[in-house]
Amino acid sequence: MVLACIAMFLAAVPVARAAVGCGAMGCAAFPADAGVIDVKKFGARGDGVNDDTAAILAAIRAADVSFGTAWWRARIVFFPAGTYLVSDTLNKRAADGRYLSGMVLIGASPQTTRLRLKDRAAGYDNAASPKPVIFTSSTLLAGQPTAGGKDYLGKGEGNDAYANYVENMTIDVGNGNPGAVAIDYLANNSGALRHLAIVGGSDSGAIGISMDRKWPGPALLSDISVSGFDIGISASYTEYGVTLDKVTLAGARSIALRNRGNSLSINDMDIDADAVGVQNLDPRGLITAVNLRFSGDGTTATAIENYGAMTLRQVRTQNRAQFFGGPVAGGAVFEGVYQGNARLRSATPSWALPVKPVPVTGITDGVESWVNVQAYGAVGDGVTDSTSAVQQALRSGASTIYFPFGSYVINDTVDVPASVRRIEGAMSTISVKRYNSAPFWLGGGIFKVAANGAPLVIERLSFDMVNKGGKLAIEYVGAAQLVLRDIVAAGITLVDRAETGGELFAENVGGTVRIAGTSGGWIRQLNSEGNGIRVTNNGAPLWILGVKTEQNATMVATTSGGTTELMGGLIYMVNTPSAKNPALTNSGGKVFASYVESSYIATATYDVHLSDQTPGAERIVNATSLAPRGLGRIVPLLATGAFGS
CATH class of the missing domain: 2.160.20.10 (Single-stranded right-handed beta-helix, Pectin lyase-like)
Incomplete structure (x- = not known):
């Protein structure tokens, strides 16, 4: 994938400059009166020589918003074109030291905005004790910075990491920084890393993107390239699911993509490394992937190490020595449901939906208009x-x-x-x-x-x-x-x-969705919380990459000839209801789903995962027929009709 420059459509730069007409994804500009914080107004030089750390942190502090003023405490911090040299971690904290969420960092484009860590920066010299360049966090709502709540260890942890974004820039960890983490990322419900080039040198970079603090997701990683690093991308914990779309991982020295128990939903990923391509370490981890491509030197490179569950479609290998513990022929194409190294069954029904990219709209108007x-x-x-x-x-x-x-x-x-x-x-x-x-x-x-x-x-x-x-x-x-x-x-x-509606595309959205008609729908990263039906599909072809629901929710109700594909996600009932809803329902349509269930209360779990009331094909899939995942279930494949039986 190419990190090109199109109107990524946010804008904040003072309009004393010429009109910006971006024509490709990953380019941003803003009018001066859009309420956006420009780092240069806080003293950042962007010349690649002077240290801009203090100025950028001042801009981030100025972007904070008081509680009750807006839904998210998140004004945009904008980086005009330039190279911004930093020597310490960029984060968002209150005056008393409490970590805050709502950190939105937007550059002009990956080609023109570069955030670079100083060579041999203090504290970045130990890969065993990594230190981030960018650090997003969960808001600690009350108490002292390390007094408790959801952040007992003072790590910025929790599940209130709302509206954390980094977009449209290159992040370079410099030279001589073996302990550098480009982005230590935590986001919940609404957040994205988008249009980023993340660069590690031969002697720099522990992890490109680390999502190893409690609790990552739901969040979207889209149009990202990670070059170098010991580990390209790492995710941990069993909640709450991460969606990855259009990601390239190149040159990882140890592992390109590591998952330690989470639910990863992947589309359009390239892995080119003489190292382990994908490592799914925890039996509770689920990776659902479509359009995944591996390449390497063909001698020692292992494509996949799997100790959990994987649901794969259109997986291609080239010059990889090992795949699920055995040799692999060059150019091979794989699909299927895997538990460990064992292929359990096919993962591709005859009615599998096409995956359509978000359209490039070609909007090129300058901010002055x-x-x-x-x-x-x-x-x-x-x-x-x-x-x-x-x-x-x-x-x-x-x-x-x-x-x-x-x-x-x-x-x-x-x-x-x-x-x-x-x-x-x-x-x-x-x-x-x-x-x-x-x-x-x-x-x-x-x-x-x-x-x-x-x-x-x-x-x-x-x-x-x-x-x-x-x-x-x-x-x-x-x-x-x-x-x-x-x-x-x-x-x-x-x-x-x-x-009568046309094709619907949504990425990183939250709420309830209703869709009818025969035009397609493609949703990437949906967070939908509340009781009852969260998505209603009345007759449409609907493809969802990554979903998270909370409470007594039915993820999708499919009716009237609709076709629903749910490629990865997480359901969480939270508390015990008086009457439980099924996780999925169908009446006269087709459903394919891959997801996990989390629970910390034995009675707050789904009894029915699929209720199919199609005349002549009625079927109930109970929890007892599915593999356990703690108190919940792991569901690498659940489908209607003959394919799902």
Whole structure:
């Protein structure tokens, strides 16, 4: 995969510069009034000579947001083009030392923004005691920095690591730093590493991306290359699942990808290393992978060491000596469900869905042509009704409409015309205050997408309706492709696509999804918490790479000829309900699923994992027929029809 430069569509750089027209993924620019923090305004030079550590940390501190101001405490910290030299760890902490979440670091592009660790930097000399360049963390909500809560050891651990992002840059660990970890990454529910080139030298780099603190995921790693390092990517613990899409691991000295108990969902990964390609160490670990390619020197390189479960499709090897403990022929293609080195069965039904990439929309408008909703009277104070102002901005004729960081009230449906190609949220929040608004009685959305033209991108927004009554964020009835990126819908349905709706693409999103019609849907990294049905598929081909549910949830209900493929994920009932829902239901469709179940209460587990009520093919799959994973279950393959029996 090529880390190219396209409008990665976030923006913060002061617009004293020329218009930026990015045409490929991984390029960002922002208007000066978007509420984004520019590291150069805090003294960062970006000249590759002066140490910018203190300036960058000051910018990160300035980006923090008080509790209650916005859904996520996450303003964007932007790195304009340049080489930023650092000598210590970049992290986000409160004045009293408590770790915080909501660290969003965005560069101009991997080609133009470089974060480089000083050669032979202090504290980075010991691979046995690694030290990160970038460190994201979970928020410690109360107490002293090391007093307890979820962070007993003062490691920034926990499961409140919301909205941690690093995007659009090269991270270089320099020379003479054998203990360097490029990114020590922790994110929960909403977070991504995206459009990154991570570089380790011949004498530098312990781990490229480490996800070895409690508890990683759900999170998305997308369009990333990791070159060098002893270990390319490492994940640990049994919660909460990590999704990897379009990842290249090259030149690892020991292990390219290591999993110690988690659930990894993988699509489109290249591993080129004269080392172990994939190591699945823990019997509780599940790796679900499609389009995985191995290459190496052909003499000592082992493609896969597996001590857990793996569900594989379209796995290709070239110049690898070993595969599941035995020799492998060059150019071989593999698929199947594996437990340890044993292949149990096929993993590819005849109706397996095509994997379609997120469309490159080709939006190239410069930031000077973007329209600010505040120019029409919108106010991001969480109180003022901005409905009319937002509608006017959408009708302005501009192709990009943006919300400067803030919290906006929208009380009625606003229509998104065909002229709008992108709605940029800059990590803003949208809520509804007038709960009895007529459009919402009828099931209308806050945004109504009815256009039939070019693709529309909506990104970096949170819809906050927690304890305010159910609503719909995005009503999708038009035939144009819709891309949802970094969207959180709390207490509200994320998207309802009607039968007339076009192809839906979503990555790193949260909330409930309803999809109808025959157009396809492709979701990468879905977090959906709450009771009842989380995804309804009424007749569509729907492919999901990585899902996490909490509470008494049915992951997907498939009906009316729909086809659902759920490629990896994690379900967690948390507490014991009075009546348990099945994990998956089907009536007249087809289902393929691979996932794990976590539980810490013996009675808070699923009794039924699949309830198929298709006439003439009724079937119940009970937990007792599935392999245990602690108190939960490990489910490398669950399917309807003859293939699943």
